[in-house]
Amino acid sequence: MSEQRNFHEVRFPADLSFGSVGGPERRTEIVTLANGYEERNSPWAQSRRRYDAGLGLRSLDDVAELVAFFEARAGQLYGFRWKDWADFKSCAPSASVTPLDQLLGQGDGAARDFALRKVYASGAQAHWRAIAKPVRGSLQVALAAKPLREGIDWEADYERGVLTFADPVPEGAEVRAGFEFDVPVRFDTDVIQVSVASFQAGDLPMVPVVEIRL
DSSP states (O other): OOTTTTEEEEEOOHHHHTTOEEEEEOOOEEEEOTTSOEEEEOSOSSOEEEEEGGGGOOSHHHHHHHHHHHHHTTTTTSEEEEOOTTSOBSSOTTSOOOTTSEEEEEOOSSOOEEEOEEEEEETTEEEEEEOOEEOTTOOEEEETTEEEOBTTTEEEETTTTEEEESSOOOTTOEEEEEOBEEEEEEESOSOOOOOHHHHHTTOOOOOEEEEOOO
């Protein structure tokens, strides 16, 4: 079964993910040479995000909602959407989404499809992150700085994060977009263990969630 078919287009309850802890993970291979210098390499082009959903639980009703969601996903079997409250917009967290937020590419006179992405820049370096799960209703698109209309000028595949324009994009014209987005994830465990006494004492269960590639 493909990863796309093995995915449920449903978001983990956002009020439960609000209190979670997590963020990007990188994998770096480091070899220390005989002279003390290091050689560093990474087999991953993209980072992978991890979260702990257990930290967002505040009541036994929250636990029940989590267990129901876990059962409906069959544990680790099916992926789902996750709102990362620290990073869910094409713009800064305090700003509002605009159609000029992110550069998706430039037209060549033939292409009509453009994948959503977000840049993370620091100094002269920049990392482009592929965005596969935009939030329906949040997407704004501009061509050559002119806002365009969904359903007339462009359509979007909200399950893959791809824009399709009605006509080929003119050569050199900048395609930009703004959006909110979710992270495609799965549970990283097939077991949830909850003790009512421990929960009431403030001991929260660990419920690991990990990003998946699509």
